[in-house]
Amino acid sequence: MRQKTGPANRQLIRDINLNSLLNLIKTEGPVARTRLAELSGLSLATISYITSDLLDRNLLLESGAAESTGGRKPVLLEIRPEGGFAIGLKLTEFSVVAVILNLNGEVVYSERFSLELREQGQAAIALLGEQVQAFILRSGLAHQKMIGLGCGMPGVISSEDGTCIDSPILGWRDVAISAPLGALLKMPVYVDNDVNSLAIYEKLFGQGQPFNHFLTITLGRGVGLGLVINGDVYRGGLGGAGEFGHTTVVIDGRRCECGNLGCLEAYASDRGIVQTYYEKNALEAPASLLKEPEKEALRLLEKARSGDQTALEAFKLAGTLLGISLANLVNLLNPQLVLLSGSGAVAGSILFDPMHEALKAHTFSRLADQMRMTTETAGDESWARGAASLVLRQFFLSPVNNGS
Ligand SMILES: [Zn+2]
Numbered sequence: 001m002r003q004k005t006g007p008a009n010r011q012l013i014r015d016i017n018l019n020s021l022l023n024l025i026k027t028e029g030p031v032a033r034t035r036l037a038e039l040s041g042l043s044l045a046t047i048s049y050i051t052s053d054l055l056d057r058n059l060l061l062e063s064g065a066a067e068s069t070g071g072r073k074p075v076l077l078e079i080r081p082e083g084g085f086a087i088g089l090k091l092t093e094f095s096v097v098a099v100i101l102n103l104n105g106e107v108v109y110s111e112r113f114s115l116e117l118r119e120q121g122q123a124a125i126a127l128l129g130e131q132v133q134a135f136i137l138r139s140g141l142a143h144q145k146m147i148g149l150g151c152g153m154p155g156v157i158s159s160e161d162g163t164c165i166d167s168p169i170l171g172w173r174d175v176a177i178s179a180p181l182g183a184l185l186k187m188p189v190y191v192d193n194d195v196n197s198l199a200i201y202e203k204l205f206g207q208g209q210p211f212n213h214f215l216t217i218t219l220g221r222g223v224g225l226g227l228v229i230n231g232d233v234y235r236g237g238l239g240g241a242g243e244f245g246h247t248t249v250v251i252d253g254r255r256c257e258c259g260n261l262g263c264l265e266a267y268a269s270d271r272g273i274v275q276t277y278y279e280k281n282a283l284e285a286p287a288s289l290l291k292e293p294e295k296e297a298l299r300l301l302e303k304a305r306s307g308d309q310t311a312l313e314a315f316k317l318a319g320t321l322l323g324i325s326l327a328n329l330v331n332l333l334n335p336q337l338v339l340l341s342g343s344g345a346v347a348g349s350i351l352f353d354p355m356h357e358a359l360k361a362h363t364f365s366r367l368a369d370q371m372r373m374t375t376e377t378a379g380d381e382s383w384a385r386g387a388a389s390l391v392l393r394q395f396f397l398s399p400v401n402n403g404s
Pocket of ligand 1: 245246256257258259260263265266
């Protein structure tokens with residue numbers, strides 16, 4: 001389809017060429033200009049024009065020389081890691097974890113600061129703006145080197161509109177973020193669901209790099225899922241895809257935080273596992289469970305490790321329900337890789353052995369045969385790193401996956 005290209009379109013095409021070229025240099029670098037021309041289908045003149053612009057902007061490095069059969073050795077290009085920086089924020093109820101990544105996706109500065117965000121809604125944006133300005137100053141890095149800010153938060157997020165549609169944990173509904181925060185900070189601001197951000201990071205810089213179909217499952221405060229399908233994150237119609245924690249596992253089961261009955265999260269989150277323990281002992285769960293579910297779950301894990309049968313059973317029930325639910329996902333999506341992360345992954349084999357058993361029992365045919373599974377106990381910083389990768393994803397726009 002050919003359209004008349006006006007000045008605005010020409011600028012857009014130049015931007016797309018520039019970002020997809022950056023993506024090629026990221027994945028292929030160190031790489032020669034001639035090779036870039038072959039791979040991109042762009043003319044050598046266009047490549048030279050764009051790369052000299054990128055070199056002027058300090059985004060590229062010219063390095064060594066390629067193997068050459070006589071004659072002049074071509075100069076190789078690669079990304080200059082400190083050519084620009086991306087800020088990532090993980091928003092939680094009472095604090096913000098903030099990181100700054102270089103263009104290689106490496107953390108160069110990080111902090112956690114207290115900020116009352118719960119129920120603050122639109123009022124939080126101005127507060128956040130001030131805090132981020134101060135954060136950049138403390139990092140000692142120049143404001144103009146920041147190529148953007150990414151915000152990851154729990155809930156249903158419209159990354160297209162840059163709006164938080166509904167975040168029950170934060171108590172935010174219909175809060176515009178990208179436009180007002182971007183205006184305050186004078187840089188592009190991207191938002192996404194926190195688990196999606198984590199999956200994008202894995203695709204760009206982490207274990208997901210070689211795979212086009214993988215799942216990131218997070219355990220802990222809740223049960224989250226980031227879906228990478230055909231090489232890009234899958235968000236669904238409203239941006240709410242991946243509410244794995246709220247799939248039903250017990251008919252007329254326990255009441256979940258979302259209001260529904262029998263959700264996976266009501267059994268397999270920190271709070272759910274501890275709840276099972278108290279129910280099995282016919283005891284009332286302590287009030288502290290609502291406020292500090294992670295601490296309570298760690299306490300229960302200690303009990304399970306020292307041989308407490310009821311504690312072991314509570315983890316076993318969570319693991320089994322998780323395994324059945326995961327088998328449903330595998331049967332639907334046939335992923336190449338499943339990444340298990342989040343603070344809840346610290347439970348290890350006490351949770352994962354029953355999970356693997358149930359997964360094996362419920363997976364169709366040999367769908368799980370070639371599937372890899374890895375576990376990592378991701379800390380708060382990895383969530384913020386995920387948020388920053390929303391910026392780097394735009395920066396290294398893939399020519400195939402250029403939707404946002
Ligand atoms: Zn639920």
